[in-house]
Amino acid sequence: MTKVGIIVGSTRKNSFSGMWAKAMAELYPAGTDVTFIDIANLPLYNQDYDENSPQEYTDFREQVAAQDGILFVTPEHNRSVPAALKNALDVASRPWGESVWGGKPALVASHSISGLSGFGANHHLRQSLAFLDMPTVQQPELYLANSQDYFDENGTLNNEDTKTFLQGAVDAHVNLIEKLTK
Numbered sequence: 001m002t003k004v005g006i007i008v009g010s011t012r013k014n015s016f017s018g019m020w021a022k023a024m025a026e027l028y029p030a031g032t033d034v035t036f037i038d039i040a041n042l043p044l045y046n047q048d049y050d051e052n053s054p055q056e057y058t059d060f061r062e063q064v065a066a067q068d069g070i071l072f073v074t075p076e077h078n079r080s081v082p083a084a085l086k087n088a089l090d091v092a093s094r095p096w097g098e099s100v101w102g103g104k105p106a107l108v109a110s111h112s113i114s115g116l117s118g119f120g121a122n123h124h125l126r127q128s129l130a131f132l133d134m135p136t137v138q139q140p141e142l143y144l145a146n147s148q149d150y151f152d153e154n155g156t157l158n159n160e161d162t163k164t165f166l167q168g169a170v171d172a173h174v175n176l177i178e179k180l181t182k
């Protein structure tokens with residue numbers, strides 16, 4: 001069974017990132033084991049912890065290591081990724097030589113509540129993923145603008161065209177995972 005981990009870059013309750021992530025989680029093929037991996041409880045990365053890691057680090061690294069692929073859904077904070085997401089990338093990349101990200105096919109979605117759609121966050125994230133050796137879906141690119149217009153009061157995606165667009169990206173992710181890891 002293919003295992004896909006979803007990492008949401010926003011740690012706030014009722015985030016639009018979480019809504020986009022939930023909508024995308026439902027688009028993976030039946031039988032895919034989709035897991036939301038929480039990053040909110042990770043202490044701020046400190047290299048001193050490489051010797052004796054907090055339990056939260058160990059649990060997070062194990063959760064990431066268990067996945068075949070990773071979907072990142074992130075907002076943009078000051079034209080980059082939120083600190084919590086960068087922290088999560090750092091935590092699972094260390095100790096040196098023991099990164100658990102390498103080789104895991106990734107899909108990146110960025111969003112914002114304006115027309116900007118998180119382009120800066122999307123590409124800062126891609127820069128880190130290149131170094132972390134994560135083959136990343138290149139097309140379609142997911143720049144999701146004006147998020148507040150896409151969800152009903154229950155946080156459910158209310159736009160069929162957007163669902164179809166997202167399905168294409170999820171299919172590309174599944175194909176990349178199958179090509180590279182199966």
Ligand SMILES: Cc1cc2nc3c(=O)[nH]c(=O)nc-3n(C[C@H](O)[C@H](O)[C@H](O)COP(=O)(O)O)c2cc1C
Nearest residue numbers: 010015016017075076077078079112113114116118
């Ligand atoms: C610290 C901070 C920085 C932000 N910087 C940007 C930004 O650079 N570009 C942008 O489009 N929106 C920015 N925003 C607005 C976010 O798009 C908006 O808060 C969005 O709802 C965050 O996503 P979330 O709902 O998934 O938490 C920023 C918000 C915060 C709290």
